Amino acid sequence: MSIESQQAALDDLHDEPGELPVMRARFEHNGSPRYMLYTIKRFGLDREHDFHLDVQLVSDALEGGMETVEARLQDGEADLIDIDYISTARERSDGAEIVAIHPYGRTVGGLVAPEDTDIDGLEDLPDRRIGVVRRLDKNWILTRAACREFHDFDPDDEATPVEAGSKVRLTEMIHGDEVDAVLQFWPIVPEITETGPYREVLPVSELVQRLSGTSNRLPISTFLTSEQFLESSPETVRRYNAAYRDAVDRLVTDDEIWEEIGAALMTYDDPEIVRAVRDGWRDMVVREWDKETIEGMEHLFTSLLDVAGAEALGVKEIPEGTFRLEP
Missing domain, CATH: 3.40.190.10 (Periplasmic binding protein-like II)
Incomplete structure (x- = not known):
C-alpha cells in the first residue's frame, strides 16, 4: 500500500x-x-x-x-x-x-526462500546469493554472527550478499529470482509467504536468543x-x-x-x-x-x-x- x-x-x-x-x-x-x-x-x-x-x-x-x-x-x-x-x-x-x-x-526478520529451495538452514548459505537491505542491516549481522559461532564460516565471505537498498526492492528481488533467498523484515514475511511459492526458512529471532544466551525477550x-x-x-x-x-x-x-x-x-x-x-x-x-x-x-x-x-x-x-x- x-x-x-x-x-x-x-x-x-x-x-x-x-x-x-x-x-x-x-x-x-x-x-x-x-x-x-x-x-x-x-x-x-x-x-x-x-x-x-x-x-x-x-x-x-x-x-x-x-x-x-x-x-x-x-x-x-x-x-x-x-x-x-x-x-x-x-x-x-x-x-x-x-x-x-x-x-x-x-524487530528482526526471517530468511525467506522459494518453496522448492534446498536451503534449510544457515549451513546452506555458502555459494548462495542472499538479498539484504544493506550489509550493516541487523538481520545480516546477526546471520553472520550465528554462522561464525555455530557453523564456522562467514557468509559475507562464502555467500554473496546483495544489497537492495530498501525493503520494497528486497521483495522485488526474490519475486524476480534475482537472489536465492532474502533476509526480509518480519512484517513483510507473511506478505511473501502467504501470496506466493515461498517459505520462511528461519526466523532471525531464534538467532537473537541463541546468541544472547538468555530466555529473556x-x-x-x-x-x-x-x-x-x-x-x-x-x-x-x-x-x-x-x-x-x-x-x-x-x-x-x-x-x-x-x-x-x-x-x-x-x-x-x-x-x-x-x-x-x-x-x-x-x-x-x-x-x-x-x-x-x-x-x-x-x-x-x-x-x-x-x-x-x-x-x-x-x-x-x-x-x-x-x-x-x-x-
Whole structure:
C-alpha cells in the first residue's frame, strides 16, 4: 500500500494540537510501528496523556548512508523514530545526539526462500546469493554472527550478499529470482509467504536468543529521540511512553482493531495475512524494560562484537548514555 494512502488514513485521525505539546513521529511506511501509531491516534491515546503525536510516514530508502527516519531525527525534523540499537550505538559513536527512550521489540526478520529451495538452514548459505537491505542491516549481522559461532564460516565471505537498498526492492528481488533467498523484515514475511511459492526458512529471532544466551525477550529496536528534545521536553517523552504502553495493551488483546489496521495500512487485506502479522507483532513487541533488560542487550552486543567484530557492526561499543530508563 502506498505511503500516500496510509498517510491519508492517519490524517483522518489527526486533530489540532491546540495548547498540547507536540511530538513529531516519523516512521517508515512499511515498518510495524505504524500499527501502534495508528492505534494511538485511533483511540486518542496521545490526547488522553496530554500531548499531541504528529505522525508522518516516510520512505525506507537511504539518505547519505542512513535510513530516512534517522536522517529526519538528526536533521531536527523529527522527535521520535525507531531503529535497532546497534545502529543507534553506531550513530551515537559518530557524534549523533540521539538517545533510546523506550523499547519497541524484537524487530528482526526471517530468511525467506522459494518453496522448492534446498536451503534449510544457515549451513546452506555458502555459494548462495542472499538479498539484504544493506550489509550493516541487523538481520545480516546477526546471520553472520550465528554462522561464525555455530557453523564456522562467514557468509559475507562464502555467500554473496546483495544489497537492495530498501525493503520494497528486497521483495522485488526474490519475486524476480534475482537472489536465492532474502533476509526480509518480519512484517513483510507473511506478505511473501502467504501470496506466493515461498517459505520462511528461519526466523532471525531464534538467532537473537541463541546468541544472547538468555530466555529473556530482548528488544532489538528502540524508540529514539534527540538529546535536545529529551532535555527540553522530558514530560512529553514520559507521556509518549505511557501512550505506547496503552496501545500495546490494546493491540495484544483486541482482534477487531487489527481488521481495521489491515484495511487501512497493509498492502494485502487477506484475513490470513492480517492474522499472521497480528500474531507476529504480539510475539515481537516489548512493553517495558528495566536494568536487567539493558544488561541483556549489552550482553548480546558483546556476543555479536566477539563473533562478527567491530568492522561488521560498524561500532566497537555501546556509548555511555545510549539508553535512558527514566526520561
